[in-house]
Amino acid sequence: xxxxxxxxxxxxxxxxxxxxxxxxxxxxxxxxxxxxxxxxxxxxxxxxxxxxxxxxxxxxxxxxxxxxxxxxxxxxxxxxxxxxxxxxxxxxxxxxxxxxxxxxxxxxxxxxxxx
DNA sequence: TAGGTGACGGACC
DNA sequence: CGGTCCGCCACCT
Numbered sequence: 001x002x003x004x005x006x007x008x009x010x011x012x013x014x015x016x017x018x019x020x021x022x023x024x025x026x027x028x029x030x031x032x033x034x035x036x037x038x039x040x041x042x043x044x045x046x047x048x049x050x051x052x053x054x055x056x057x058x059x060x061x062x063x064x065x066x067x068x069x070x071x072x073x074x075x076x077x078x079x080x081x082x083x084x085x086x087x088x089x090x091x092x093x094x095x096x097x098x099x100x101x102x103x104x105x106x107x108x109x110x111x112x113x114x115x
Numbered sequence: 116t117a118g119g120t121g122a123c124g125g126a127c128c
Numbered sequence: 129c130g131g132t133c134c135g136c137c138a139c140c141t
Binding site: 037044055078 | 122123124
């Protein structure tokens with residue numbers, strides 16, 4: 001294989017532009033591991049911090065930061081990093097996912113039509 | 116070895 | 129909205 005699961009996850013996450021968001025499931029899809037969102041979470045958990053990989057741009061499909069005591073504060077750090085990129089996060093970890101959703105680079109060029 | 120637990124997601128109620 | 133269930137699969141008892 002050309003790299004471990006972890007490395008493939010990180011490679012995808014590394015492509016997420018600043019100010020944009022992706023979901024765990026989305027990352028799994030982009031790396032051809034459909035339905036393995038959970039494993040993507042594990043891979044990010046194994047990411048040594050601090051890291052140049054923009055791990056904070058990955059949130060869950062409910063548009064919230066996955067909070068967990070097991071993260072030992074990295075969840076709150078994620079909150080800070082996102083706000084620093086201009087993405088508002090409320091006290092419950094909710095954020096405007098729809099507006100900041102990263103489209104990957106798979107979106108076919110669309111020809112705009114006249115209204 | 117079996118069973119419980121998650122940085123998940125989608126269906127249902 | 130929120131809560132439960134189930135499928136998913138790597139980790140950890």
